[in-house]
Amino acid sequence: MAALFSSKKPRFYYITRINLVFFFIIFVSFSSTLSSSSSIHDLLVSRGLPAGLLPKEVKSYTLSENGTLEVFLDEPCLTKYENRVIFDSVVRANLTYGSLIGVVGLTQEELFLWLPVKDIIVDDPKSGLILFDIGVAHKQLSLSLFEEPPTCKPQGLLKNDVRKEKGFEAMR
Template sequence: MGLPAGLLPKEVKSYNFSDSGLLEVFLDGPCLTKFDTMAFYESEVRANLTYGSLTGVEGLSQEELFLWLPVKDIIVDDPRSGLILIDIGVAHKQLSLSLFEDPPDCSTKSVLKESAATGKALAAER
């Protein structure tokens, strides 16, 4: 569908894709991984999937300047550009598609460490 394989972690358990374009992805549990910054996946990630884009994303946040911001949209306008656009509401980030070539490992241990360090659960911050 024009998106790189590495947008979702290796820990995907299952998914549903409806005729309306709704993609629901189920993970074993919430987890953390890193692209350019840390990314937090909830145990369920939803988005509307069309060619080259995931819009209305729910269940994915990215750390920016010590804040966890929800990812709203992920778009590849032109695959030849080598760039992917990530909309985190307050900003649009352009990243190299090469960061997303392979599905990343996503650690639940990091979620626990991060939660202990901040004194609260990441999932509660959403």
């Protein structure tokens, strides 16, 4: 009876506790490796899209189980593929293999107008084309334009630089 109330802990108590600590250390190191090695650009490529669809300046992203992708930048920024595009500080879309559907937070310049990009689709990677749905039209561009993530400059800064370089022509 005295053995039941002994303050001495059984041997399996220490083994179990050591196993839990070891498992926790392994789990934490694996999780940090996974998050640091997986970028938004890697995610895009794994889903059949080019890495250069989103700029280098992406700070973080979330992907929910239902496919909703949210991409976060420090501030809105401007870059150029074939035409100029503006990324809001948050870009959202439904990510499926080969497409971003219902895009919010991405605007493209077309013939002096800024039009929201609705969908981005790569139907057949062998074709070398990517389709941008800008609401009033569908525009096909070369996938080669999106191989590398572009550098995106703060929206106001780039517009001011363009005006200084090109003078009156840039003030459209």
